[in-house]
Amino acid sequence: AQSVTQPDIHITVSEGASLELRCNYSYGATPYLFWYVQSPGQGLQLLLKYFSGDTLVQGIKGFEAEFKRSQSSFNLRKPSVHWSDAAEYFCAVGAGYNFNKFYFGSGTKLNVKP
């Protein structure tokens, strides 16, 4: 069965520090993977997605993620965090008809210290 695990519920980093948010998935075929971000009062915004090709994916706002099939992981990274990055981050895998049924992790809340 498809599932996504985000092991870190809360993470706090200092502004300017590097960030890595973990995501592990379970899916029988080639996964279609996403990272979304939700700021307070906003909908989920797509940061980046992966289906095939280069395993290092660049997204918006300076984020990148690396797909590692051997580890069933799709970790999100940013070299230098800004205060505006404080939000909740969701990893998801697309499955089902046209990969349109998304399975989400439980989210990671990021706090940024000044």
Place this chain on the structure above:
Amino acid sequence: EAGVTQFPSHSVIEKGQTVTLRCDPISGHDNLYWYRRVMGKEIKFLLHFVKESKQDESGMPNNRFLAERTGGTYSTLKVQPAELEDSGVYFCASSQETLYNEQFFGPGTRLTVL
């Protein structure tokens, strides 16, 4: 271009009452999805419309939930009668009718059942 909109943003009702949530997708998007997030848990898929037809309703919790999408435009999700465990945030998303397309999410409706 207007994004996905949801109404109301918040709803507080008593157990046993009926509530109807509305979602207006991005114009021209044939695919419309409903998801739900119960407090602190993962965002879970409820169902998927392609135009006015239900493509996948495997995530609907029980027959107290009824989703419609008349005319293939906006959608409603009715909960009747509401139970305490229905509390959570209900997200709507839409996408174009092609493979691997990004789902655009609305801000969600926070439902509280007392």
